[in-house]
Amino acid sequence: MIKVTVVEDESVSSNHIVNLLNKYCSEEIIVEKEIDNILDALKWFAENDNPDLIFMDIQLSDGSCFEIFNYVDINCPIIFTTAYDEYAIKAFKNNGIDYLLKPITEKDFYQAIMKFFKIRREKSFRQEVNEVKEKVKSLEQVAKPKLFKERFLVKLGNKYTPLKIDDIAYFYKDDIVFIRSFNGNNYPINGSLSSIESCIDANKFVRVNRKVIVNINAIEYLAQYKPGQLVIKLNPRFEDVIVLSQEKSSYLKNLLN
Template sequence: MVRVVVIEDENISSNYIVALLKKYCSDKFTVEKEIDNIVEAVNWFLDNDIPDLIFMDVHLSDGLCFEIFNKVEISCPIIFTTAYDEYAIKAFKTNGIDYLLKPITEKDFYQSVMKFFKVRRDRDSQLRENEKIRLLDINTSKNYKQRFLVKLGNKYTPLKIENIAYFYKDSLVFIRDFNGNSYPISSSLSNIESSIDSNVFFRANRKILVNINAIDYLAQYKPGQLAIRVKPKFEEVIVLSQEKSSQLKSLLN
């Protein structure tokens, strides 16, 4: 629900706005507070969360509404309602998204509400895009492991991540490279999974973490479930859950 505050010193005008909200948008709006003066408005904003939308008259019983902005920060959209057109520029220097001149027609009111929803959609879309960029930056800047130190006889050798076909769990956790060699490693699959690129390595099930470049083919196992064949060959059938099957198809597509 969109939380609304109406700041209007004329009861008739305030009741009219509330009535129009109920008429056109009763399932979307809830009026949290009706206020008729600057002092009460300031005190209310200091004690309560900022609403989603404000209808605000310019001339209030104790002065111009712009005094409110000098005392509290208001970040939500505002639809100004007034009988005076000379304050429009000043109104739009705040969070004003519309300026309705009295007497307000139902058509103008409805268009103003539609403008609010467009502003909200645009804002939400921008927030989602910003979040995508933030996550992309995090993933891009993350330092994934580029090699693992494996033991060959009495020697330790760094094995590059691109040469690893999969990690698997038997009694211990092992690395298998594309040449078919297996090396034990002192780490859990979960710890390994968190340290390597999830766009390259896919956790197929609790036993194996597969380089997607090692996948030979996918096969239908049960309705909604896949089994995968890898190279070099893994000794067990690698069966994916329905959720994992969907994730892998999205990753490979």
């Protein structure tokens, strides 16, 4: 249901608006609150969520309705009602979608309420379009393949050589980070293991501990260490014993299976 608040200090005018709402859109709209002065309006809008639509008289018994906007945020459409026409510009600067001169005719009321429904439908449609666009964008991001590094530029003597990723047995840290190739050569490189891990394929390389990232094709075998834990033997040989955590042991067994 669409919630409507009527701010009107003349009971005849307030009843007229409510009757017209019941006549033209009783199944879609419910009048949530009728208010006849600024102080009560301030209290109501401060303590409650904004309705979907407001009918608001400009001249209330205790002042101009525009005083309300100085104290509370109102972000819903407003149809202003008044016996005067000099406030139109100010009304449209305060969420006004229409401006009805009293006495309010059924024709003017009907046109105003239809304008509200049109704006509401268009806003809903725009929201749906934006939601669809966001979903498509998310799906595109998921579907877009991540590009991994295919080679590292390494220095051997005075020469810089591109080393293909498939020729790398593992990366390891010993003060600085090194690459060990399958032919047993060691190459110092710049960067951290974390930065390297972020740019290589996780289906081919596994961070087995804080010091080593291993190409799964360099794994010679896994051996039992403790219940649920494994040690890993690499080829070419890595000098330190690599003990896998239970979580890493389970992950690596599933990856290699």
